Amino acid sequence: MPRTLTVAAAQLGPIARDEPRSSAVARMVALMEHAHGRGAELVVFPELALTSFFPRWFMPDQSEIDTWFEREMPSADTAPLFEAAARLGVAFHLGYAEIDGANRFNTAILVGPTGEILSKYRKVHLPGHREDEPWRPFQHLEKRYFARGDLGFPVVDALGGHVGMCICNDRRWPETWRLMGLQSAELVCLGYNTPQHYPNAPQHDRLQDFHNHLSMQAGAYQNGTYVVAAAKAGLEEGAELIGGSCIIAPTGEIVALAATRADEVVVADIDFDRCREIRTNIFDFAQHRQPDLYTALAEPAPAPAK
Numbered sequence: 056m057p058r059t060l061t062v063a064a065a066q067l068g069p070i071a072r073d074e075p076r077s078s079a080v081a082r083m084v085a086l087m088e089h090a091h092g093r094g095a096e097l098v099v100f101p102e103l104a105l106t107s108f109f110p111r112w113f114m115p116d117q118s119e120i121d122t123w124f125e126r127e128m129p130s131a132d133t134a135p136l137f138e139a140a141a142r143l144g145v146a147f148h149l150g151y152a153e154i155d156g157a158n159r160f161n162t163a164i165l166v167g168p169t170g171e172i173l174s175k176y177r178k179v180h181l182p183g184h185r186e187d188e189p190w191r192p193f194q195h196l197e198k199r200y201f202a203r204g205d206l207g208f209p210v211v212d213a214l215g216g217h218v219g220m221c222i223c224n225d226r227r228w229p230e231t232w233r234l235m236g237l238q239s240a241e242l243v244c245l246g247y248n249t250p251q252h253y254p255n256a257p258q259h260d261r262l263q264d265f266h267n268h269l270s271m272q273a274g275a276y277q278n279g280t281y282v283v284a285a286a287k288a289g290l291e292e293g294a295e296l297i298g299g300s301c302i303i304a305p306t307g308e309i310v311a312l313a314a315t316r317a318d319e320v321v322v323a324d325i326d327f328d329r330c331r332e333i334r335t336n337i338f339d340f341a342q343h344r345q346p347d348l349y350t351a352l353a354e355p356a357p358a359p360a361k
């Protein structure tokens with residue numbers, strides 16, 4: 056019997072610095088209802104979906120930084136999303152900034168169709184820098200504001216398949232995908248906030264959409280997994296964010312792609328059994344991987360050759 060699921064990537068357009076969480080949540084509920092109307096059983100929202108992408112601002116005051124974080128999930132602000140999911144019988148993936156005791160993480164959760172949290176992931180690959188760098192047109196202070204994730208790369212049995220998560224910059228790293236591939240991931244959900252302009256290498260600005268899809272299509276194909284990827288997109292507080300939210304098949308093909316940089320839903324039917332097309336053929340890990348020759352992958356990186 057085929058194991059199928061109808062999935063949606065729910066892209067969000069810009070969220071203003073002073074936009075309350077209640078407004079972002081209302082927009083997400085509207086996207087969820089629209090996705091449900093198109094048959095979606097799972098809706099994937101972006102990274103840090105409840106607020107503007109606050110790591111672009113240097114804030115010396117910890118009490119101000121903490122206003123961007125969630126202390127509980129669900130909360131009064133996010134309850135309408137959980138209620139809508141339960142009302143519609145839809146699962147969802149949500150990215151948000153999490154405070155847990157003294158630690159702050161860039162987090163994503165997978166929530167089941169009755170509103171229960173099925174899995175949690177905390178971002179491992181934190182890009183950017185720690186100190187204020189005023190030469191930049193905008194900051195990228197994830198290394199300052201978040202601790203490295205401490206939950207590994209969990210893959211859980213959920214929604215009829217094996218489901219993993221990662222967050223934004225994680226998608227550029229092959230280790231992220233392989234660690235989930237080794238757990239037989241069949242679906243990876245992820246959200247991202249990717250600026251069009253990369254101040255360190257502006258010659259890559261024109262390649263941002265290409266590198267976004269290149270990374271995820273490679274991760275999908277090389278591990279035989281579906282990917283549902285949702286962007287925060289458009290001109291947000293003076294910083295243009297790429298869109299390109301998409302659904303990718305285990306063959307690496309994009310099967311649904313957003314056409315705007317605004318609130319938008321894309322939907323596709325997936326068949327978990329198609330993952331086997333890849334995993335029993337060219338990427339049969341048990342037969343063809345050579346892990347005894349890969350030990351350097353788990354060692355610290357050597358200094359780059361001069």
Ligand code: CDT
Nearest residue numbers: 182183195223224248249250
């Ligand atoms: N949010 C996030 O991880 N964004 C990065 C931006 C590039 S590194 C400054 C990304 O990998 O898309």
